[in-house]
Amino acid sequence: xxxxxxxxxxxxxxxxxGVVGVLIRRNIIMILLSIELMLNATNINFVAFSYYLDNIxxxxxxxxxxxxxxxxxxxxxAIIIALHRGKATVNVAELNLxxx
Amino acid sequence: MATLSFLYLGTVIALTAIxxxxxxxxxxxxxxxxxxxxxxxxxxxxxxxxxxxxxxxxVYAGAILVLYLFVVMLLNVKEDDSYQRxxxxxLGLGLLAxxxxxxxxxxxxxxxxxxxxxxxxxxxxxxxxGHALYTTYLFxxxxxxxxxxxxxxxxxxxxxxxxxxxxxxxxxESK
Numbered sequence: 001x002x003x004x005x006x007x008x009x010x011x012x013x014x015x016x017x018g019v020v021g022v023l024i025r026r027n028i029i030m031i032l033l034s035i036e037l038m039l040n041a042t043n044i045n046f047v048a049f050s051y052y053l054d055n056i057x058x059x060x061x062x063x064x065x066x067x068x069x070x071x072x073x074x075x076x077x078a079i080i081i082a083l084h085r086g087k088a089t090v091n092v093a094e095l096n097l098x099x100x
Numbered sequence: 101m102a103t104l105s106f107l108y109l110g111t112v113i114a115l116t117a118i119x120x121x122x123x124x125x126x127x128x129x130x131x132x133x134x135x136x137x138x139x140x141x142x143x144x145x146x147x148x149x150x151x152x153x154x155x156x157x158x159v160y161a162g163a164i165l166v167l168y169l170f171v172v173m174l175l176n177v178k179e180d181d182s183y184q185r186x187x188x189x190x191l192g193l194g195l196l197a198x199x200x201x202x203x204x205x206x207x208x209x210x211x212x213x214x215x216x217x218x219x220x221x222x223x224x225x226x227x228x229x230g231h232a233l234y235t236t237y238l239f240x241x242x243x244x245x246x247x248x249x250x251x252x253x254x255x256x257x258x259x260x261x262x263x264x265x266x267x268x269x270x271x272x273e274s275k
Contacts, residue, residue, distance in 0.1 A: 002106050004215060005205045010110045012201040014117045016194045021121035023190035029126050029172060033133060036164070037117055038113035040140055044113075051147040052223075054216045056232050059149050059225075063233070065160055067244040071251030073164050077171045084175050085261075086170045093184075 007048035015041035028083070028090045032076050039069045105146055112139045126172045130165060137161045151226040 010033055014037055021034030043062045050058025116136040123129045137160045144153035148187055184190070252270070 002103055006106065006110070008205045009202055010113065010220060011186055012198060012205070013114045016198040016201070017114075017117040017251055019197065020190050020194035023193065024187045025121065026184055027126060027177065029168070029175075029177070030121075030129060033120060033126075033129055033168065036133065036160075037120060037136075040136070040160075043152075044140065044143065047144055047147050047149045047152060050149065053195055053214045056228050057236075059229055060232050060237050061125065062149075062152055063155070064240060065245060066155060070164060071247050073167055074251045074255040077167055078255040080171060081174070081259045090175060090177055095103070 004048060004052045007044060011041045011045040011048070014038075014044065023090055026091050026093055028092050028095075030091065032073070032080070035072070035076075046085060056084065101145065106143075109139050109143045111147070112136075113143070114238060127169070130168050132162055133168075134165055137165070151229050178271060208229060 017043065017073065018034045018037030021032050025031055025034065043065055046058040046062045046065070050056065050062075080090060083095065087095065089095070113136055116132045116139070119132040120129045120136065123132060137156060141153040141156040141161075143157060144150070
């Protein structure tokens with residue numbers, strides 16, 4: 001049987017990749033994709049714990065995380081389309097209206 | 101056999117996750133993410149979460165990624181997708197965080213003591229989740245439907261013409 005910590009390390013790798021993606025990418029679509037990576041990393045953890053602790057609650061939580069991810073993508077992409085229409089860019093370095 | 105499949109799935113998931121961030125063209129990134137979602141669904145199957153594996157494929161690979169692809173192609177992004185200036189700083193911070201997590205997980209080893217003996221399943225995976233969802237988690241389930249409704253209305257309103265277009269005020273003078 002595979003140790004539970006292997007799943008946690010895999011999940012950590014995917015999550016940190018998502019964090020690095022948010023930090024280093026300029027394209028706002030890529031930043032949203034990196035957030036998807038992070039959400040999926042947590043899902044791996046939830047399902048692994050649900051299996052190893054023999055508790056269905058983890059899988060139910062993944063179900064809710066999926067709902068929130070779907071809502072987040074719909075609203076986020078709508079915001080990107082509105083931004084692109086207003087400013088004609090998807091580069092976060094150029095979206096500096098609220099920068100002090 | 102279980103170890104072998106975990107090794108394969110884990111390697112592909114980690115590699116494609118890095119590729120998603122590393123590819124310069126958004127379409128390639130979306131394709132790498134598609135491969136990752138399929139392998140995560142495979143990982144769910146090995147963890148006996150068959151319902152979630154199916155939902156992962158239908159919702160993530162089927163709906164969310166198509167939405168991404170649609171927006172990437174709709175916006176027709178030019179080839180100026182360079183990285184931020186502080187790439188090295190970001191990579192260094194990520195590596196630091198990863199080292200910390202791996203160190204904590206490998207030295208503490210606490211989760212292994214919590215692992216319980218598997219009880220024989222009384223019903224299938226889908227039945228069990230459905231039962232939990234409609235009894236214990238009934239109220240969160242209703243809230244989830246409300247979140248989806250709000251997201252739907254918000255997406256329609258935000259993507260509507262004229263909310264941030266040339267005739268709408270706030271962003272115009274900053275051009």
